[in-house]
Amino acid sequence: MIPLSYIVALSAFLFCVGVFGVLTRRNAIGILMSVELILNAANINLVAFNRYSNGTDALGQVFSLFVIAIAAAGSVVGLVLIIAIYRNGKSIFVDKYDLMKW
């Protein structure tokens, strides 16, 4: 059996990739994809810890299913917003939208 620490490390790596993506991508769709990576990192954690702690109930698995469903819904809203800002500014590069200051 693969040690738990390997899986946690994978999850942490995935999380860091996601955060890096969110912070550096100019494209709004890229940011959305990076957010999905962060969520999946969390999902891996949930599944792994469930498996390694007692393994009798499927609480972690069910929870990650919830996360996937809600992430799907969140992506929909995010894409709608991206379409909306695209119609407004003919661009989905987030560094073009800096109106919200003083």
Next chain:
Amino acid sequence: MVNVAHLIPLFPFLAFLINIAFGGKLKNACGPVSVAASAISFVLALFVYQGFRSGGGSYSLGTWLSLGDTPLNFGVMVDGLSIMMLLVVTFIGTLIQIYSIGYMQGDPRFSRYFAYISLFMASMLGLVIADNFVMLYIFWEGVGLCSYLLISFWFEKPAAARAGLKAFVTTRIGDTGLFLGILLLFFTTKTLSFHDLQQISEGHGTVLAIVAVLVFIGAAGKSAQFPLHVWLPDAMEGPTPVSALIHAATMVAAGVYLVARTYPLFLVDPFALQTVAVIGGISALLAASIATVNNDIKRVLAYSTVSQLGLMMLGLGVGGYAAGTFHLMTHAFFKALLFLCAGSVIHAVHTQDIWKMGGLFSKMRVTATTFLIGTLAIAGVPPLAGFWSKDEILSAAYQNGHTVLFGVAVLTSFLTAFYMSRLIFVVLFGKPRSNLHPHESPATMTVPLMILAVFAALVGFVGSPLAHHAFQGFVGGGESSAASQANGGMMILSTVISLAGIGLAYLIYILNVNVLPAGMLSRLNGLHQLLLNKYYIDEIYDAFLVQPFLGLCRISYKIDLGVVDDLVNGVARFVAALSEFLRPMQTGLVQNYLLVQIVGLIILILTLGKLCFRY
């Protein structure tokens, strides 16, 4: 039927509410509303008079409030003095309002004018029926407010706005005196009711004399007596019917009424009475002398009012209680008449300079005839009203041994006859001096003139020896009606004085006789300048009171600007500078914010981990 007295001020007040609320809709109906309210009040006043004759008296509507142990009643004063005032104010007020309908026709603020006039009437009537100092003071201020509103009624004219302000500030100085007097009276005697004045006048001594003088300062402000008389001539900037109302029935009468009402206080100490008499005498002579050279038809009448009020005060001050109040009443009639005549003349010729008028007698017969009657009445030609009341004052001064004041009164009477004759000789007779097209005024204006002329001629009889001094008995001045027994010598003297004044004016202004030798005339030039400039009193006040005060204001303004404002602005500027420094943090780029959040979160986690796990 005396129990309707408290309704008398209510009707004009109601008219005020109606006119101020619905003036825009009522338009020309505003005038009749006010007139009707005054007329109803006059009828009620007649009822009160009837009730008083059949034994009624003052009554109370209950306790208004309590000052410590002193209950302050919502009381209504019903006695000879207040009934006399009620009748005069409502009667003359009604006529003036009828006249105003004609005079103010077409004014853009027609409804507001009548609203103010009604409020003015209500305040004055409330003042008259007040039975304690606090109620009186409230209505007293109401009268002051209305005079301000009406004097500066044509506030587009800077002169009118200034005149209103001057009237308000000047009378306010007097009001302060009255207020202090009321406080002093209350803390000394624990009573504010007029009914108790007679009773408390024994035993408190000199404090009450101080109260009396303070009250007189208030009266002097309202009645335009010597140091505070400056506002009244300027008040001529208001519409002429307002001048008539202020001079005859409401504003200036209030001061004399106050002195008459609080007369027991003045009787406590001869000093207080002396003050009243001397100030009255100074005002009478001062104003009469200024009136002899003034060239503005309304200002002559204004100075005449100051002078006549001075005579009333003089009458009260020398102990002629009934004489003073009698003159107050007769003066109300003929001065209202004179002002309304002047208004009619101004309405016709559109100028106030008497040297541009002339020869108006044949063009405006009604106005001119009534003007003539009013002039003869004020000049004191028998048997018109002014003769009887002026005679009473002269007698009172003479018989109570005030020789100097008697001389002042005689001289004032002479000057009064002179300047009033000068006024009508120049305005009504002779040849027209400029190209004017006078026309008689409409009936709403001439009918009140005729009614007032009849009263100005005849009202004096109620206080004459022919009627056995019925008036004096009615207002209850027992001591003076005894003093003013029919005095043939005094009557002849007073007639001679009047005729001499009129004769002198006739010589100078009709026959153009040079009464003075040529050399004399040039020497009198200085005096003429002094009179034309009203003894430089306005200039003196300006130099010694107004300018220093304005200087103080300027200093305060600088302090306000330099210290207070700069302190506040400095705080604001500091905050602004700080925000300028912090502002770039807010870039508007969402990824920057997120970066800061995540870095912060990492720092937080590391710190917490260090604290909790000590690795």
